[in-house]
Amino acid sequence: MPYKFSIVADETERQHLEDVLISSGRGKLAGPGFALPPNFHPADANLRQLQAQSPEIVLVGMPAAGTSPDAAFGVIAWVRAQMPVAHVMAVGPMLEAQWIVGAMRAGAIEYLDRPLRAAALEEALQRLQAAPSTALAPITRGKLFAVIGARGGCGSTTVAVNLALSLEALRRKPDRPTLLLDAAPLGHTALHLNLKPQFTLTDLLGHTARLDAALLNSLLIKHESNLELLAGAAAPLPRASLDADHGAWLELLLQAYPIVVADLSARLDALTEAVIEHADRILFVTQTDMVSLWSAAKVRQHLDPSGRLRFELILNRFTATPEADLAGIESITHAPLLWKLPNAHAQVVEAIERGQPPAGNAKTDLARSYHELAATLLGRPAAKKRGWLPFPRLRTVEN
DSSP: OOEEEEEESOHHHHHHHHHHHHHHSSEEESSOOBOOOSSOOTTOHHHHHHHHHOOSEEEEEOOOTTSOOHHHHHHHHHHHHHOTTOEEEEEEOTTOHHHHHHHHHHTOSEEEESSOOHHHHHHHHHHHHHSSOOSOOOOOOOEEEEEEESSTTSOHHHHHHHHHHHHHHTOOTTSOOOEEEEOSSSOOHHHHTTOOOSOOHHHHHTTGGGOOHHHHHHHOEEOTTSOEEEOOOSSOOOHHHHHSOOHHHHHHHHHHOSEEEEEEETOOSHHHHHHHHHOSEEEEEEOSSHHHHHHHHHHHHHHOTTOOSOEEEEEEEEOOOTTOOHHHHHHHHTSOEEEEEEOOHHHHHHHHHHTOOGGGOTTSHHHHHHHHHHHHHHTSOOOOBOSSSOBOOOOOOOO
């Protein structure tokens, strides 16, 4: 019985690969082929159509020599994560050793020479059938919570750090730790956590072509809570790093960690656009003053002019007063209200100076609020949790 194939490649190669399938007699098309995108985005409608085809094998044609292979790596990693029963075979030049390694690391089971021959495809299918297990083990893609501030000083870094710690406190023991990704223009999360990292996001972005799990682990630093941190850049990132395709390395993070919290702070560039495209939840931190709300509306319009993404408001330093018009805030920002964090500015400032985040102090309303927010994001009740964050039993808080 022929395998069901889907093809992702440029127009010329798609036609050639279809001809090879027909001549081999071992494959049939699950549906029309798709062009390899110049930049990988997980929200690309073509990827969802590819998923709907339910292929058994996906042929991914690598781009022309001299161009970046990152989009192809992103597609391969996405298929591997989102379609765990599908096998991915890459087709490209054998002279590009880094491409071969990159494709296999992204999840391809074969790298076939270009132009593909029917005999080479037949041999690959025989190897697939002869493998001890022809069904790939499913990969569970982690959840990405993107934390972005309406403006500098809204407290988005504080929210990201304390939310990550609270999520880590709720982690089920068999799971890997929570990962905190500091993608702010200048990283301050290490200061909040009293850590002195040797490597930063700059090092990761400088080695994306050879990034794998081992290299990723070497760039991280562990907090005493078991939270792992990829520290933020100590200087503005080079333009080339910002404009690169970020899909492949973000997918690698999400395959390696069940929960990733990304602190974007007030960053408004291609890196932020890539992170929010991958995010499961976009947490939009603002305050209730008019400057913050005005800025929030402008940031939302800039990052999502078509309004297709869902931004969820977190009101930081919230004080319940009659003047706080929550419906008006949602109307101004075009985002629904998710959470209100109590105003404890002096406590937060002191905690940053000590390198001891407020979420670690179980006796405060602010710590309880962070813990309840984490439980809400995970879709589970906020229960008493032993460990580094010994939260007491929580009272119900209306939001």
